[in-house]
Amino acid sequence: MNNLVNYPVMAVDDIIRPTQLQIDLRLLKENYLKIKSHVFPAKVMPILKANAYGHGLVKVGQLMEELKADYIGVAVLEEGILLRESGVTIPILVLGGIWGNQIPVFIKYDLAMTASSIEKLKQIDEISIELKKKAKVHLKIDTGMERIGVHYYSADKLLEESLKYKNILVEGIYTHLANSENSDLSYTRLQFDRFNEVLRFYEKHSIEAPIRHISNSGAICQMPEANLDMVRPGIMLYGVYPSYEMIKPIQVLPALQWKSLVVYFKVIKPNHPVGYGSKWVSDHNIRAVTIPVGYGDGYLRSMTGSAEVIIRNKRYPVIGSISMDQIVVNIEQDSAFNGDEVILIGKADQSEIKVEDLANWAGTIPYEILTNINTRVPRIYIE
Numbered sequence: 097m098n099n100l101v102n103y104p105v106m107a108v109d110d111i112i113r114p115t116q117l118q119i120d121l122r123l124l125k126e127n128y129l130k131i132k133s134h135v136f137p138a139k140v141m142p143i144l145k146a147n148a149y150g151h152g153l154v155k156v157g158q159l160m161e162e163l164k165a166d167y168i169g170v171a172v173l174e175e176g177i178l179l180r181e182s183g184v185t186i187p188i189l190v191l192g193g194i195w196g197n198q199i200p201v202f203i204k205y206d207l208a209m210t211a212s213s214i215e216k217l218k219q220i221d222e223i224s225i226e227l228k229k230k231a232k233v234h235l236k237i238d239t240g241m242e243r244i245g246v247h248y249y250s251a252d253k254l255l256e257e258s259l260k261y262k263n264i265l266v267e268g269i270y271t272h273l274a275n276s277e278n279s280d281l282s283y284t285r286l287q288f289d290r291f292n293e294v295l296r297f298y299e300k301h302s303i304e305a306p307i308r309h310i311s312n313s314g315a316i317c318q319m320p321e322a323n324l325d326m327v328r329p330g331i332m333l334y335g336v337y338p339s340y341e342m343i344k345p346i347q348v349l350p351a352l353q354w355k356s357l358v359v360y361f362k363v364i365k366p367n368h369p370v371g372y373g374s375k376w377v378s379d380h381n382i383r384a385v386t387i388p389v390g391y392g393d394g395y396l397r398s399m400t401g402s403a404e405v406i407i408r409n410k411r412y413p414v415i416g417s418i419s420m421d422q423i424v425v426n427i428e429q430d431s432a433f434n435g436d437e438v439i440l441i442g443k444a445d446q447s448e449i450k451v452e453d454l455a456n457w458a459g460t461i462p463y464e465i466l467t468n469i470n471t472r473v474p475r476i477y478i479e
């Protein structure tokens with residue numbers, strides 16, 4: 097940007113790529129507050145993994161700090177470090193496993209660890225003694241996912257062991273649900289029952305349980321009895337529901353819009369194929385515009401043949417294969433001009449394209465659409 101400083105008419109807006117994400121922090125805040133009041137008195141741990149589902153880890157983290165959220169959840173150590181280095185002081189839990197020599201780093205940055213074996217607890221204890229600083233952990237129980245976590249049927253030993261270490265503060269105990277967004281909740285109930293069975297350990301020994309948490313977005317909406325002490329909303333915080341079929345008692349709104357501009361206009365003659373592979377051809381003259389976005393930004397190539405965009409309040413199909421940096425849109429006999437706004441995800445007066453639409457076109461889930469929008473796309477925040 098430095099070489100442009102002396103150029104008199106160049107405003108910052110002109111330098112930024114026309115393809116951008118507009119993220120409304122006011123809506124994110126509203127979504128958070130709606131979830132919080134819906135689950136009250138349970139605490140809330142907003143989940144900010146994978147760059148806050150594409151919305152920008154630092155900005156969303158700072159918003160949660162401002163809102164004094166009870167906790168933040170991220171997936172990997174580096175996400176926790178970045179939050180701490182951006183001035184976030186509220187408690188942070190890293191949901192993924194601990195690997196190699198990460199334990200001292202967790203302790204140094206005051207990040208809570210997910211512990212799911214006795215060996216890990218021992219290791220954490222030894223290192224925290226060396227560092228003369230208490231370590232924080234949440235115990236992870238596997239109630240039906242078969243990923244990290246000690247099996248529910250052999251959890252007692254881990255819970256017992258966790259009481260022994262004076263240098264470890266066991267702040268929480270949790271499990272994760274595999275099917276909570278389905279309309280059939282029988283497996284979710286089974287997982288909840290298994291978790292409750294594990295938690296009876298504390299009752300049996302008359303010990304106060306640490307913070308108990310199980311619910312992701314699906315369960316927050318569909319199984320309020322599972323709120324327990326804290327809930328972990330991810331995708332809902334961003335205004336997107338995990339599935340179409342589920343009950344939606346909380347009205348959240350999408351916080352993100354993905355926009356671009358028309359950068360080129362041309363007329364395409366019959367039998368002149370569009371894009372790589374030359375698979376799309378017209379049998380009549382059409383008007384087409386080029387938009388500077390592609391799979392290199394996370395506009396997935398698998399949406400080829402189904403994707404649509406909004407220009408001047410109307411939906412138009414993307415034609416030809418989606419390439420790395422550009423797409424071509426067929427506007428038939430309509431008009432569009434260079435500089436016209438293009439909505440890839442978002443709302444116009446009479447039309448809307450949702451994250452869920454892109455997920456359907458790509459044959460995937462909304463989560464993957466959001467987390468694939470990469471850092472080449474500048475984020476613009478509305479505060």
Ligand SMILES: *Cc1c(COP(=O)(O)O)cnc(C)c1O
Pocket residue numbers: 143145191272311312313314328329330331332338
């Ligand atoms: C991602 C994640 C969540 C949030 O899930 P959503 O479906 O996005 O609400 C909650 N808990 C854990 C352990 C997770 O990994």
